[in-house]
Amino acid sequence: MAGSVGKRGYAARVAEIEPFRVVEVLERATQLAAAGQDIVHMAAGEPDFATAQPIIEAGRAALARGETHYSQAAGIPQLREALSRHYADTYGLDVPPSRIMVTPGASGALLLIAALLMNPGDGMLMTDPGYPCNRHFMRLVEGHGQLVPVGADSNYQLSGELAQQHWQPSTVGAMVASPANPTGTALSREDLAGLSAAVRARGGHLLVDEIYHGLCYEGDAPSVLEVDPDAFVINSFSKYFGMTGWRLGWLVAPEAAVVEMEKLAQNLFISMSTMAQHAALAGFEPATREILEERRDVFRQRRDYLLPAVQELGFAVPCKPQGAFYIYADASRFTDDSQAFCLRLLEENGVALTPGLDFGHHRANEHLRFSYTTSMERLEVAVERLDSVLRGANA
């Protein structure tokens, strides 16, 4: 058994969980930077801003007060209450704290939900392209991601019709992200209602990853809870709140499911970082919200600059990204090997991008993801450099 140690080797699931392809690009970028080359980083899936100062100060104060012990497995009550108010203020929804669990990132929420819902052999519908870890979480609990190839005709999202078309006897539900990684496309209230109806008609579960809420540039994205109170919602302090390294997220679930997931959380994590939870409370203060809203505007400005620039370079972006900080570009005019193409753009132009292969299989070799998680000045440098190399190919 290749890559195994000892007589019995490793579990079969390990071979089916793929590494991030972009790591090869990032490692090469580090080597090139060490050798003196200037690299424009457009591969990161996290905000370039440091965590907002009031959150950092609240974290410091929590440490000074001695908040260094385990907390409740579902999160500290103050944070669950703050999140409940967040649903009331942002969406006009009544979501009691008892339906909200704080988790170690959205990643922790995804793991809990996968563990709750999947039996061996079960399938979960999800988009291809999509966030790659989703199918790996399903595999970890002996289920699998049922990848549905999506393109511009469905805004790179699952629809009620697609769910119906791809539903199998082993399917237990469907999951989407809105806005999505890598495409930035979002689902409208009607889209969510259509998907929910299709899933409900088959007795399935609907999971919506709302991690990029707050980072929408065409009006706010609706929460699935507005149309389906029984849906599972995944969210996080990583993106809008700019707290990737603090490892804090949350989920909203039907009341009975929370009881079961609390049991799982006790066993899997015991608790989240207590200090991080106290820090996150500051994320809801008006002074912090002001900083976060300014940052959202900066991301919007970057998108508004980068989207037409990428299209002028010769990439096709058929659906306008409505949120997140990504542009998923069709590079078929230039390549059918997105990994090699990314490495070439890095070597020759010092621009680090993410190959489409990181997001699934469907036309993945013809796509790249641009992250606008760097300053406008650096985006301009990247566009200038790409223009010089791609102009010949465009001609």
Ligand SMILES: Cc1ncc(COP(=O)(O)O)c(C=O)c1O
């Ligand atoms: C769609 C999506 N879901 C979940 C995550 C995981 O986020 P975290 O665990 O940092 O909250 C990411 C991270 O990039 C993401 O893009």
